[in-house]
Amino acid sequence: MGSAFASKFAKSVFITVCGLLILMYVGSRFFTHIDLALYGYMVGTFVFICGFFYRFIAWGERPPTKLIIKKGIKLLFRKSSPKTTTEHLVTYRFIWKRGWYRWAQHILIGWGCILSAFVTFPLVFGWMYFTMEDNGYYTVVLFGINLMKIDAEGILAFLFFNALNITAFMVIAGVSMALYRRIGNMQARAEQTFVYDLLPLYMLLFISITGLMLTVSNIVLGGWGHPVITLIHQWSVILTLIYLPFGKLAHIPFRPLSVFARNYREHYGEKEMKPCKVCGTPFVSAEQSTDVIEVLKQNDINFKMEEGFHLAELCLPCRRKYRMSKFSGVPTHLIKAKEANQNAKG
Amino acid sequence: MKRHLYIEMDNCIGCRSCLAACTQCGGHDQRNRNYVYDVNPLVNRQTIPLMCLHCVNPACARSCPAQAIQVTPEGAVLSALVEKCIGCQNCTIACPYGIPKFDEEQNLMYKCDLCYDRTKDGIPPMCASVCPTNTLQWVTEDELAAKKAQHQLGKWTASRELFDPLEGETNVKVSLPGILQGSQKLF
Numbered sequence: 346m347g348s349a350f351a352s353k354f355a356k357s358v359f360i361t362v363c364g365l366l367i368l369m370y371v372g373s374r375f376f377t378h379i380d381l382a383l384y385g386y387m388v389g390t391f392v393f394i395c396g397f398f399y400r401f402i403a404w405g406e407r408p409p410t411k412l413i414i415k416k417g418i419k420l421l422f423r424k425s426s427p428k429t430t431t432e433h434l435v436t437y438r439f440i441w442k443r444g445w446y447r448w449a450q451h452i453l454i455g456w457g458c459i460l461s462a463f464v465t466f467p468l469v470f471g472w473m474y475f476t477m478e479d480n481g482y483y484t485v486v487l488f489g490i491n492l493m494k495i496d497a498e499g500i501l502a503f504l505f506f507n508a509l510n511i512t513a514f515m516v517i518a519g520v521s522m523a524l525y526r527r528i529g530n531m532q533a534r535a536e537q538t539f540v541y542d543l544l545p546l547y548m549l550l551f552i553s554i555t556g557l558m559l560t561v562s563n564i565v566l567g568g569w570g571h572p573v574i575t576l577i578h579q580w581s582v583i584l585t586l587i588y589l590p591f592g593k594l595a596h597i598p599f600r601p602l603s604v605f606a607r608n609y610r611e612h613y614g615e616k617e618m619k620p621c622k623v624c625g626t627p628f629v630s631a632e633q634s635t636d637v638i639e640v641l642k643q644n645d646i647n648f649k650m651e652e653g654f655h656l657a658e659l660c661l662p663c664r665r666k667y668r669m670s671k672f673s674g675v676p677t678h679l680i681k682a683k684e685a686n687q688n689a690k691g
Numbered sequence: 692m693k694r695h696l697y698i699e700m701d702n703c704i705g706c707r708s709c710l711a712a713c714t715q716c717g718g719h720d721q722r723n724r725n726y727v728y729d730v731n732p733l734v735n736r737q738t739i740p741l742m743c744l745h746c747v748n749p750a751c752a753r754s755c756p757a758q759a760i761q762v763t764p765e766g767a768v769l770s771a772l773v774e775k776c777i778g779c780q781n782c783t784i785a786c787p788y789g790i791p792k793f794d795e796e797q798n799l800m801y802k803c804d805l806c807y808d809r810t811k812d813g814i815p816p817m818c819a820s821v822c823p824t825n826t827l828q829w830v831t832e833d834e835l836a837a838k839k840a841q842h843q844l845g846k847w848t849a850s851r852e853l854f855d856p857l858e859g860e861t862n863v864k865v866s867l868p869g870i871l872q873g874s875q876k877l878f
Binding site: 407662675689 | 700705707713717727731732737738741756757758769773774775777778779781787788789790794796797799811856857859865
């Protein structure tokens with residue numbers, strides 16, 4: 346069975362596509378409720394899956410990445426996991442600490458896109474659709490199950506039908522904030538490139554605007570131009586989806602790794618801390634110190650000193666003072682003196 | 692033209708202007724990313740500034756699971772990309788000089804980025820711009836070569852070469868203190 350697939354990549358893609366097809370089969374009441382107007386998205390998703398696995402398997406082969414994924418999965422069910430996950434993936438608390446502006450733009454773009462995906466993909470794969478048995482009442486069908494009956498003129502129906510319009514406005518607002526920041530912030534202006542930083546924003550903007558144009562076409566123009574705009578919108582979504590694992594947007598599927606990292610630090614920190622080889626202060630978990638030494642070794646980097654310690658076994662101030670000793674010959678790291686101020690505040 | 696940050700360690704008087712200037716760089720958010728250390732605190736007042744030396748093969752970037760630390764074409768090792776940094780702090784453990792700082796609240800590493808908004812246009816980094824004693828200099832390759840030649844005239848070598856003071860090649864060049872070793876520099 347191990348040799349049934351040419352590579353890990355082939356196996357992952359095969360299993361995922363099969364899983365998706367099975368879910369489609371079950372969810373769409375045995376393929377009876379596929380919305381063929383959306384089939385472009387379906388093909389786009391399959392291509393996306395190939396790109397996604399290609400990118401992330403290649404990335405997961407890097408020694409430090411491999412290590413943190415392996416240990417992160419083992420530690421997934423810690424008591425603090427739900428809280429960490431909520432803070433990192435739902436409320437973006439750490440981004441709030443980086444600034445309210447950045448946080449607001451993330452909430453708008455992030456949740457705009459996530460909610461859009463929650464609406465779009467169930468529709469594409471036939472997992473959600475609407476039927477009307479009684480006049481004036483829609484039945485929401487989720488995974489083949491009649492979920493609820495809603496008044497076709499009611500507030501819930503309004504929210505359902507306008508979900509993508511609402512998220513489009515969220516994304517447009519967020520993207521505008523991001524673009525505005527990129528005009529004024531000097532560091533952003535220095536480091537950003539068009540392809541990496543601006544293109545994804547323009548793509549999201551394009552998707553949102555063409556999506557809203559569909560609504561405008563329906564409401565104001567009596568459907569004029571709808572077929573053409575539909576195709577333009579569909580192509581822009583598919584292109585963005587295929588591009589997603591390769592550019593800046595890849596940080597979205599990356600993010601769960603920060604939960605892994607937090608769990609890794611908390612778990613091994615509680616287990617055993619590493620005392621600094623010079624001053625004895627515990628500064629990191631013993632596990633992480635060993636892991637970093639191992640990762641560096643795999644990269645042909647070895648910081649083993651003639652004194653017998655590896656530099657990853659010294660706390661940060663001692664490591665800096667040890668460098669002073671290398672510069673001057675005076676064993677600064679061994680001198681027991683209070684560290685001078687390091688913040689220019691006098 | 693490629694320029695290097697160059698540290699003439701002898702010259703440092705410990706004024707900490709470089710720390711203050713660092714806080715004012717674009718994107719540094721009022722926090723400095725460099726250090727000034729007393730060499731022999733109970734004996735004399737010699738100080739040496741320490742900042743990221745921008746390794747050619749940076750251990751921080753090699754140990755980063757998220758590929759958040761990017762190296763520019765000019766050789767500057769940038770601070771963690773905010774969208775990628777996952778807060779594992781591998782870089783702080785891997786760095787042989789103990790340079791990266793970490794903000795627990797923001798779950799983000801930050802380190803000297805050689806003031807990339809300035810240096811990519813050939814403007815000296817903040818620390819070198821303000822250094823009153825020319826400890827930190829922003830020099831061209833030619834100037835660097837001239838300094839090296841000057842430091843190695845006859846028996847007068849400014850930099851002790853008893854052992855390699857750095858771990859691998861760096862883009863920031865250093866000139867070790869000579870006074871401390873009882874020899875004098877020829878300027």
